[in-house]
Every structure is written in structure tokens, then in C-alpha cells.
Amino acid sequence: MADRRPPKRQPFSWRSRAFRGVIYQIIAIVLIGGAIWYLAHNTLVNMAARGIQSGFDFLSTTAGFDIGETPITYESLDPYWRAFLIGLLNTLRVAVVGIFLSTILGTLLGIGRFSHNAIVRGVCYAYVELFRNVPVLLQLLMWYLLFTDILPPAYEAITLGDIRLSKNGLSIPVPVWGVGHALALAGAVAGGFAAWGYRRWAIRRFEATGQVPKLFLVPLSLVVGGAVIGWLAGGAPMAMSVPVLDGFALTGGMTATPEFMAVLVGLVLYTSAFIAETVRAGIASVSRGQIEAAESLGLSKGRAMRLVILPQALRVIIPPITSQYLNLTKNSSLAVAIGYPDLVSITNTAINQTGRAVECIAIIMAVYLTLSLTTSAIMNWYNKRAAIKER
Amino acid sequence: MIKTSGRILAGGLVAAAALASAPAHAGKTLDAIKSRGSVVCGVNTGLAGFSAADSQGNWTGLDVDVCRAIAAAVLGDGNKVKWVPLTAQQRFTALQSGEIDILSRNTTWTLTRDASLGMFFTGTTYYDGQGFMVPVKSKITSAKQLKGATVCVQSGTTTEKNLTDFSRANNLNLKPVVFEKQEAATGAYFSGRCIAFTTDASGLASVRNKEAKDPKEHLILPELISKEPLGPSVRRGDDEWFSIVKWVVFGLIEAEEYDITKANVDKMVAESKDPVVMRIVGTSEDTGKLLGLDKNWMVNAIKATGNYGEIFERNVGPKSALGLPRGLNNLWNKGGIMYAPPVR
Numbered sequence: 200m201a202d203r204r205p206p207k208r209q210p211f212s213w214r215s216r217a218f219r220g221v222i223y224q225i226i227a228i229v230l231i232g233g234a235i236w237y238l239a240h241n242t243l244v245n246m247a248a249r250g251i252q253s254g255f256d257f258l259s260t261t262a263g264f265d266i267g268e269t270p271i272t273y274e275s276l277d278p279y280w281r282a283f284l285i286g287l288l289n290t291l292r293v294a295v296v297g298i299f300l301s302t303i304l305g306t307l308l309g310i311g312r313f314s315h316n317a318i319v320r321g322v323c324y325a326y327v328e329l330f331r332n333v334p335v336l337l338q339l340l341m342w343y344l345l346f347t348d349i350l351p352p353a354y355e356a357i358t359l360g361d362i363r364l365s366k367n368g369l370s371i372p373v374p375v376w377g378v379g380h381a382l383a384l385a386g387a388v389a390g391g392f393a394a395w396g397y398r399r400w401a402i403r404r405f406e407a408t409g410q411v412p413k414l415f416l417v418p419l420s421l422v423v424g425g426a427v428i429g430w431l432a433g434g435a436p437m438a439m440s441v442p443v444l445d446g447f448a449l450t451g452g453m454t455a456t457p458e459f460m461a462v463l464v465g466l467v468l469y470t471s472a473f474i475a476e477t478v479r480a481g482i483a484s485v486s487r488g489q490i491e492a493a494e495s496l497g498l499s500k501g502r503a504m505r506l507v508i509l510p511q512a513l514r515v516i517i518p519p520i521t522s523q524y525l526n527l528t529k530n531s532s533l534a535v536a537i538g539y540p541d542l543v544s545i546t547n548t549a550i551n552q553t554g555r556a557v558e559c560i561a562i563i564m565a566v567y568l569t570l571s572l573t574t575s576a577i578m579n580w581y582n583k584r585a586a587i588k589e590r
Numbered sequence: 591m592i593k594t595s596g597r598i599l600a601g602g603l604v605a606a607a608a609l610a611s612a613p614a615h616a617g618k619t620l621d622a623i624k625s626r627g628s629v630v631c632g633v634n635t636g637l638a639g640f641s642a643a644d645s646q647g648n649w650t651g652l653d654v655d656v657c658r659a660i661a662a663a664v665l666g667d668g669n670k671v672k673w674v675p676l677t678a679q680q681r682f683t684a685l686q687s688g689e690i691d692i693l694s695r696n697t698t699w700t701l702t703r704d705a706s707l708g709m710f711f712t713g714t715t716y717y718d719g720q721g722f723m724v725p726v727k728s729k730i731t732s733a734k735q736l737k738g739a740t741v742c743v744q745s746g747t748t749t750e751k752n753l754t755d756f757s758r759a760n761n762l763n764l765k766p767v768v769f770e771k772q773e774a775a776t777g778a779y780f781s782g783r784c785i786a787f788t789t790d791a792s793g794l795a796s797v798r799n800k801e802a803k804d805p806k807e808h809l810i811l812p813e814l815i816s817k818e819p820l821g822p823s824v825r826r827g828d829d830e831w832f833s834i835v836k837w838v839v840f841g842l843i844e845a846e847e848y849d850i851t852k853a854n855v856d857k858m859v860a861e862s863k864d865p866v867v868m869r870i871v872g873t874s875e876d877t878g879k880l881l882g883l884d885k886n887w888m889v890n891a892i893k894a895t896g897n898y899g900e901i902f903e904r905n906v907g908p909k910s911a912l913g914l915p916r917g918l919n920n921l922w923n924k925g926g927i928m929y930a931p932p933v934r
Contacts, residue, residue, distance in 0.1 A: 250826040251686055251708035265754040267740070267765045275754040347783040366782050367740070447785050448738025448763065457783060458767065535745075538767040538778060544745065547679050547770060551746035554707040556683050 242557060257553045258283070264548055266540050268456055279549060286545030287566060293462050293541065294528040294570070301467045301527060302520075305474025310504065312479045323475065331472035336533050339465040343537040346457035353444055361441045363449070368456040370442035370449050379433025383426045390425025394418030458539035462531060470527045477519045481512035513585040521578035525571050532567075542566060619691055619824075619831035620664065620882055628670045631657035632690035635675040637772070637793060638800040639906040639914075640696050640716075649673050652905040653694040656715055656822055656839060659891040659901075660692060663838045663883055668894025677771060678746030682707050685825055692835055694822040696790065698748045703823075712836040714821040715898075716906075717918040717927060719814030720752050721791040723798060726809050728785060733813040740765045742775045742784035749789055752816040776801050790818045795912045834881050841888045843930035844870060845897035847921055852896035855889055869934050877933060888933070898928065
């Protein structure tokens with residue numbers, strides 16, 4: 200409480216380092232701003248001089264074209280912004296599922312590189328070298344060729360019960376959504392909360408008594424049990440929407456088109472090879488002493504990996520894996536080559552129907568930038584959590 | 591790198607539009623062509639009969655010949671053309687940014703394109719309509735039977751919207767699978783991913799003859815679901831160049847009407863006393879001067895490619911590999927609708 204005087208002010212000087220710093224920054228901002236203004240202004244003037252219409256007003260006009268895959272309802276009379284939204288959802292669908300699957304596959308492959316079994320080690324090594332060294336566009340084209348050339352036509356689909364696999368894609372029956380399913384979902388969420396509470400309690404008990412918690416089976420049964428109770432409470436609805444062939448189209452059920460499958464499989468196999476290498480590097484970075492210490496405590500190999508090695512490896516793994524997630528998202532734009540209606544494909548069509556190339560490319564750039572920054576933000580948050588806490 | 595190269599080009603063109611310091615001045619295109627010594631012509635990356643390059647890099651086709659005729663009329667030599675192969679998606683940006691002088695790439699003349707893309711269509715060189723192709727073994731004989739079918743289509747074309755309109759009007763619920771490249775779209779159709787492939791009827795014939803393993807296994811359905819007048823277009827803001835491109839095409843049609851051919855054009859110049867023929871070949875009035883061209887502009891054009899009928903027969907006509915009937919593209923006095931205003 201003694202020293203509350205304001206700090207002594209430095210006398211202002213034209214030669215002070217702080218002043219020069221501010222001046223440099225102002226100059227930099229003016230130059231960058233001026234360059235952007237010049238480019239934008241010049242573009243507009245040139246386009247006006249050539250009679251090219253510009254502006255974003257087209258977004259609210261009728262799109263007038265159909266889209267093959269629509270996660271939410273869309274018809275050709277809807278406006279352009281909704282067509283763009285469909286494209287974005289299709290991109291996100293591939294990106295999110297792709298990130299999820301490639302993380303699992305990549306982690307397994309990365310751990311497999313340390314296996315004591317020479318065959319497992321060799322297979323993982325061969326996989327990584329094969330998939331990471333073939334250009335991803337070629338892989339997409341190859342999978343698409345496989346899916347469309349080899350599979351039978353829709354009317355002679357390979358069937359397994361109500362599951363159909365053909366050139367029209369993979370169709371599976373899905374439950375008809377009803378009250379019972381909403382209750383089941385609510386039950387699962389409630390089970391999730393219960394599992395979270397159990398986990399806290401079990402960890403506290405472990406720290407107090409040393410009793411090893413069951414952190415997989417109990418939470419899982421809580422979630423599944425909650426869902427089953429909700430489903431039973433809703434009258435156990437059994438109605439299924441089954442895919443059937445009507446003319447040339449499959450109606451009912453849920454269908455993954457060959458385009459979607461080819462993009463997903465191609466991107467997952469390619470990206471997981473990189474993730475495997477990152478995971479391997481992360482595990483290799485954990486010092487040998489840690490492993491020996493875990494062994495001397497009597498931890499089994501699996502528990503040593505889960506409790507000792509992976510948490511430390513994550514510090515090394517997360518930053519490069521973020522780049523891989525971003526790459527996967529951006530690589531999904533290659534889907535244009537095989538006819539998957541992602542954001543880029545929809546934008547291509549929009550550019551040609553409206554002629555607004557500058558506006559449409561600006562939209563793509565803004566969307567991919569937002570997606571990438573969001574992914575980075577989430578991963579940075581996770582990285583902070585996983586980073587070692589100096590005490 | 592199918593996709594990336596396309597996007598780099600598109601991005602580059604947008605950047606070029608942003609950086610170009612001033613718009614082209616009227617009348618400059620002709621001067622630029624003369625000082626450069628060549629016409630830069632945007633064509634299809636590969637559509638047999640319209641524009642396709644052989645293994646030696648020689649371009650042939652109806653759209654290609656239009657450019658050759660213009661180069662011959664302007665520079666006196668039909669080979670002074672620089673070819674720029676463009677995808678459907680790149681074509682308008684290439685024209686807008688000044689990358690090419692003419693876009694002659696089986697492009698449909700529509701209001702939106704004429705009024706809002708900074709370009710003008712100069713005329714029609716091929717009257718077409720959109721059709722469907724299906725495998726014979728699918729036993730489909732009419733487009734109305736395509737209910738729920740997947741249809742392969744190339745992006746960036748009027749085709750996409752026509753398909754949607756047709757599907758709505760007939761309640762067919764067609765599912766488009768959209769590809770950036772024509773080759774990818776036809777590849778998916780031939781692999782059986784799509785029940786049908788759709789594009790302009792001339793394009794269907796081209797694909798069936800050049801890409802199918804056995805052309806007899808594929809049927810082009812009788813319905814034409816749209817009007818597709820295909821023709822060359824030029825950038826806005828240069829009315830002189832617009833006139834030249836327009837009148838070279840009219841001149842080729844007029845030449846067919848008055849039986850001036852590649853073979854007899856020299857004889858016509860020397861002997862013909864028909865006043866219309868004399869005007870076209872420049873032995874009486876100097877029509878070239880009005881366009882800013884040489885007196886013998888049409889003679890050069892006809893020597894390079896022949897008249898419109900010869901161009902049609904050589905590239906797409908009944909005796910060519912495509913074997914398309916003359917149909918609507920016949921002269922107005924022979925049952926078609928090809929009609930050129932008089933060259934005088």
C-alpha cells in the first residue's frame with residue numbers, strides 16, 4: 200500500500216524507440232490498407248468499364264439448379280445462399296467425419312509402429328509410406344473409379360439384409376424418428392452427465408484409496424443404459440425406414456453416395472498416414488526412463504501407454520496434428536474432380552450461372568479461412584490443456 | 591492436378607482483372623492483333639468436331655475453323671491463331687480479363703451472359719439443343735422415363751439449369767452428379783455411375799463416337815429439352831472488333847448461299863460477274879474497308895476454311911466422324927434457319 204504513485208513519465212522524444220515503433224506500424228498499416236484499397240477499387244472500375252455486373256445481391260435470388268446431395272432440404276427454387284449453405288454442410292460433413300476417423304486410424308497406426316510383432320510393425324510402416332507418397336488427388340480418383348466401376352448397378356445391388364451396396368452408394372436402414380428416439384437421446388445425454396460425475400468421483404476415490412477406477416465400462420454402460428431406458432419409456436419404437444429401389448432412385452433409409460465415400464476414404468487414408476507419423480514422433484519423444492518407470496510400477500503395457508506415455512506424447516503431437524486437420528479440410532475441395540457437391544463445386548456452378556467470379560471466390564476464401572481459424576482455435580485450446588503444467 | 595491448375599488459372603485471371611491498370615480502349619483489339627501478329631482464340635479443351643487437338647497439336651473443329659477464318663480475314667493467314675484451351679468454368683473470366691480475343695467454345699447465347707458478363711455474342715454458328723444419352727441396355731427410350739435417375743453433367747454450363755427445369759416440369763426428381771471436367775463426367779457415365787449423361791446433342795454425338803467403347807451401345811434420346819444457340823463472343827467495349835467477328839461469320843454463311851467455295855474462290859474472283867459474289871470477294875465494292883480490313887478479307891477467310899457449309903461438312907456433317915445431320919443448321923432457303931444479313 201505504500202507505493203501508489205503513478206510511474207514516472209518518460210519525457211516525449213522523437214527519437215524514442217517506442218515512438219519509432221508506432222510510426223513503423225502506422226506506415227505498415229497504411230501501405231497494406233492502401234494496396235488492398237487500390238486492388239479493390241481498380242477491380243471495380245475495370246469491371247464497371249467492361250459492363251461486368253458485381254455485388255452480392257445475387258445471393259438472395261433463385262439458384263435454379265439442383266444439387267445431388269442435400270443434408271438439409273433444398274430445391275432449385277431456393278436462393279443462392281442456401282445452395283452455398285448446402286455446399287458448406289457437405290464440406291463440413293466430409294471434414295468432421297474425416298477428422299474423426301483419421302485420428303483413430305492414425306493413432307492406431309502410429310502406436311502400431313512400436314509393436315513387438317514384426318508383422319504389425321511392417322504393415323504399419325508400409326501403409327504410411329504407401330499412402331503418404333501418392334498424391335491425394337490420384338487416390339481420390341482411384342477410389343472413385345473403384346466404387347463406380349466395380350460395384351454392381353442399383354438394380355442388382357449387393358444386399359445384406361436391408362443394407363444395399365451398389366453404384367448408387369451404400370444404403371442402410373435408419374429408424375423413423377419419433378418420440379421414443381428423442382427420449383433415447385435425452386437418456387443418453389443424462390447418462391453422459393452421470394458418467395462425468397462418476398468419473399470425478401472414481402478419480403477422487405483412486406487418489407484417496409488407490410482403488411483402480413473402471414473408466415471405460417461403467418461410463419459406457421451409463422450412457423447406453425440411459426439411451427435404452429429413454430427408448431423403452433418412449434414405447435420402444437421399432438419402425439425402420441428401409442432403402443428400396445423406386446425406378447432408378449433409392450428411397451428411404453440413408454445413403455452415402457460413391458462420391459462421398461470416395462472423398463471420405465481417400466482423405467482418411469491419406470491424412471491418417473501423416474497422423475501416424477506424428478503420433479510415432481510424439482511417442483518416440485517420451486524418454487525411455489518414463490517407460491521403464493511405468494514398467495517398474497507394474498503397469499501393464501496398455502495402461503503404461505494410456506496413463507504415462509500418451510499424455511506426455513500429446514504435447515508433441517497436437518500442434519502438427521492441427522495442421523493435418525486443416526489440410527484434410529482444405530483437401531476436401533479436391534472433391535470437385537469426382538463430382539462431390541462440396542462448397543467449391545457449388546461455387547463453380549454459381550460462378551457460371553451468375554458470372555460473379557470475384558464475389559464467389561471471396562466467399563470461398565472467407566469460408567475456408569473461418570473453418571481453418573476455428574479448427575486452430577479449438578486445437579490450441581486443447582493444446583493448452585494437454586501442455587505440461589509447470590508447478 | 592486437374593483442379594489446382596484450373597483454380598490457379600481462375601485465381602490468376604481474377605488477379606489480372608485486379609491489376610490491369612485501365613480497361614481496353616475501343617478499337618484496340620484489332621491494333622493489338624495486328625501488332626502481335628496472331629488472334630488469341632479460346633476453345634474447348636477437347637470436344638471432337640468442335641475443337642480438339644490431335645497428337646501433333648493441330649486444332650480442328652467447327653469452333654476452331656471460325657477462329658481460323660477470322661484470323662485469315664484480319665491477318666491474311668488462317669494459321670496465325672494462338673489457341674487457349676479453356677474449361678467451361680474458365681471461359682468467361684478468360685474473355686473478361688483480356689486473355690483471349692474471341693471465345694469460340696460451344697458457348698450458348700443467353701440473356702444473362704449477354705447482359706451481365708461484360709461480353710457480347712456475335713452470332714450463332716451452330717443451333718443445338720440439350721439431349722440425353724443412355725446405355726441401350728437400360729431399355730430407356732424417352733427422357734420421361736428417367737424418374738429418379740442420376741445424371742452426369744459438366745459444371746459451368748447452361749446444361750445444369752436446363753436439367754433442373756426439365757426435372758421440375760416433368761416431376762422426374764433427377765439427381766445431378768456435377769463434374770468440373772467433361773472427361774470426368776463422361777468417365778462417370780461410362781462407368782455406370784449415372785443412368786444418363788446430358789449435354790448439347792452435338793456434344794453427345796461427339797462423346798458417343800469418340801469416347802464410347804462401342805457407340806452402338808449408347809442411345810441419344812429423341813427429346814431435346816432446350817434451345818442452345820452456340821456461337822463466338824467478344825469482350826465488350828470494342829465495337830469495331832465485335833463487327834469484324836460478326837461479319838466474318840455472316841460472310842461465311844453468305845458465301846455458302848452463293849456457292850463460293852475454297853476450291854472455286856480464285857475462279858470467282860477472276861471471272862464472276864454476279865454483283866453479290868463480286869461484293870463478297872471484293873472485286874467491286876471494298877466492304878473490307880468499312881470493317882478496317884483488307885479488300886480481300888472474305889477471299890482470305892474462304893481460302894483458309896471454306897464457306898460455312900464446307901466447315902460444317904468437314905467437322906460435324908453426315909460424312910464426318912460425328913455424322914450429325916444438317917437440320918436447323920442448313921441455310922434458310924434449304925430448310926434450315928442459317929440466315930445471314932446481306933454483305934453489302
